[in-house]
Amino acid sequence: MSHSLFHVVCRDCRTESLRPTEEEAARVADDHAERADHAVAVGRVH
Numbered sequence: 001m002s003h004s005l006f007h008v009v010c011r012d013c014r015t016e017s018l019r020p021t022e023e024e025a026a027r028v029a030d031d032h033a034e035r036a037d038h039a040v041a042v043g044r045v046h
């Protein structure tokens with residue numbers, strides 16, 4: 001059981017979310033970056 005959380009945050013608008021896996025965070029980040037043409041960062045919260 002993992003307690004990691006991944007924070008997805010857009011540098012170009014107020015979009016952000018927390019995801020339980022790196023894979024899911026990356027998917028959300030890629031999706032937003034593609035749709036909005038924004039720079040999205042993913043960071044491990046813990």
Ligand SMILES: [Zn+2]
Pocket residue numbers: 010011012013014015032036038039
């Ligand atoms: Zn954005």
